[in-house]
Amino acid sequence: MVMRETDKADKKGNIDEIKQYRDARWVTPPEALWRIYGFDLSKNHPLKRKNSVFQVGRVISAHPAKGERYFLCVLLNNIAGSTSYKHLRTVDGMLLPSFHEVVERRGLIEEDNTLDECLTEATLFQMPSSLRRLFATILVFCEPHDVTGLWKKYYDTMSEDYNPNHPSPDLVQQMVLIDIRNMLQYMGKDIRSFPLLDIDHSYDDASHISREIFEEASVEQNPEDVLLCDSLNAEQRSAYDEIMAAICSKQEVNGDDNVRIPNEICVPYSGDAEKDLHTLIDIIFADLNANMADKVYITTRGGETVYHSFDSAVDDPHNYYPSEFLNSLTPNGLPPHVLKLKLGCPVILLRNIDPANGPCNGTRLVVRGFRRNTINAEIVVGQHAGKRVFLPRISLCPPDDEMFPFQFKRKQFPIRLSFAMTVNKSQGQTIPNVGVYLPAPVFSHGQLYVAMSRATSKTNIKILALSPDAEAQEEEAKKIEKKNAKKNVEGKI
Structure with missing residues (x-):
């Protein structure tokens, strides 16, 4: 709280009420952050609407063969806050002659070229x-x-x-x-x-x-590689023997065939899964807190680019499944209908494009450039790290077990945002800092091996493994806390 003496009059007996309002008041945390990052505090004039009447209407579906009527329907389903037909036909300050050109310019339908x-x-x-x-x-x-x-x-x-x-x-x-x-x-x-x-x-x-x-x-054989095993020095041989001894021993496996994870790479479970998860995030993303006071780091994110998919139902000449319904579907293994990306954001590839040269299912990439029909991305992990690839929109179909009564096809860039990934998706990748979150026991020892071997050393990995009954324990703790809070309120009354 910040207080100043602002109620004193000046030599002429005047009191500056504006200064009094600005200086003598409570400074809340949101306002404090607003001031720290230098955002405007005044001279903001919100739009006032007089006698506003809000009415909910219904948009009637139209067949693609209806031409302009269908394109108008597409615009109404995707463009919010439109005030007139002229507003709908305006793109980047330019008034276009038809709704067809508008949906093409906005990337809402697939163009012929x-x-x-x-x-x-x-x-x-x-x-x-x-x-x-x-x-x-x-x-x-x-x-x-x-x-x-x-x-x-x-x-x-x-x-x-x-x-x-x-x-x-x-x-x-x-x-x-x-x-x-x-x-x-x-x-x-x-x-x-x-x-x-x-x-x-x-x-x-x-x-x-x-x-x-x-x-x-x-493939050219390197003679030094062939003889590498015999050329280990004493220190390397000692490390090699230690690793082999650990692999052959059963010290890390108990009688129930469960693997005991070394304490030095574990995040201790305190009974509060949410708190422990934040601890894991703080360890892996250590630079986040260090840059919280940096205005440029917090506010500079670049412009957002939005890509819409082109969805269709195969062999549906009567349009039984309209585009607005198909757009609402997001089957497993397919990118979303609305794909929102920014420069530098991490993404994961969803299809095998060219596995031998890098782009395969599960490859981690960083977006380096945008165009209307092309995404320029860079592979960030593995032996192909640093290689640039161009990604086009491709036709994707969900697996057969989705049980749709029709064959669904989506044409979209085969990527998703990827700030985290499953153990199976991480296979074959090398990651500098690895955080493994196990809310439930892993399915097999092989998955645990895959997760732990993503790191380059023991110091670059942390694992948070919850107990099997962690969820039940938290529910019980919440019930007890709720009962105690109720008793405290009743006691005060």
């Missing part, structure tokens, strides 16, 4: 290798109608890194085709199934050899 624009946007980053990978991804996952047209339009950009060192146009063309051929093979497809140019096998070192044999034969 989406894939073309996707590749155009990717060319702005000037990364030919990543552009070739994006082209292969589009061939496999996006069902393009004009493959030849896309090839002719973007061939020059996809070959930019080969042109300076190879003056022969035919050689450059064959190198680009062979590179795309190899990417398609990693994705389980054959380049001959697409209407592209034929590969001249005189340029191909791997012709008539299976991909697996060619890859293994291309």
Whole structure:
């Protein structure tokens, strides 16, 4: 609380009531933070509405064949606070002539040239290798109608890194085709199934050899790696023997075949799961509290970009399942209809795009750039850390066990925000600081091994494991606390 003597008059006998209001008052925590971060405290004029009448209406569904009526329905279901048709047709300060153009500009329906624009946007980053990978991804996952047209339009950009060192146009063309051929093979497809140019096998070192044999034969063995086991020094041999002894012993397993986790990597369970979870978060995200007083750290987050999915029910010519209903569905393993992202946010990949070269189901990425039809992301963990990938919208279908009475298809970027992940999703990744939260016993010892082996050392991992009856204990504690509070109130009365 901050108090000052503001009721004293000046030499002329005047009292500054404005200063009195500002200085002599109670400063609450929200207002204190508002002042610390330098936000405006005055001269804010809220919009006042006189004689406001609120009425709830019903938006009638429309068939896509109805044209402008259907596009108007889409806008009404997605744009809140519209005051007029003119307001609905205004995008970025520009008044568009039709509702059709508005929904296309806002990304609420799929345009005919989406894939073309996707590749155009990717060319702005000037990364030919990543552009070739994006082209292969589009061939496999996006069902393009004009493959030849896309090839002719973007061939020059996809070959930019080969042109300076190879003056022969035919050689450059064959190198680009062979590179795309190899990417398609990693994705389980054959380049001959697409209407592209034929590969001249005189340029191909791997012709008539299976991909697996060619890859293994291309690996160069390092003699030092082969003899590494025999070259351990005394200290390394001691560590190796200690690890092997711990693996072979049963000291960490009790009679019930339960694993005992070492105390130094455990967050002690106090009986309050919520409090202990906050303790785990504070340990893993240590820099968060250190930067709480930094205005730039707290307030600078960048603009939010929103991507809407294009949902459909296969073989539904009568529109029995309208788009607004399909948009409300979020089956397991699919991205949401409304995907909200910011630069630098962590995401997780939901599909195997190119497992041999990094992008696979469960890969952790950080968003580095946005376009309307392309997301530029960087792999942050594993042997492919630092590699940039372009992600297009792809068609996704839920697993068969969702039990929908129709075949549901969603076209969306195959990612989700990922500030945490399951043990299974973390498999194969190396994470600098690992926090493991186990509200229930892990299903098997293998899962515990996967979780603990994500860290690079014992000092970089903390585990919070609740007791099997933790939930029942907390419920009982809340009941006792409630009874005691009731008794205290009755005693005061």
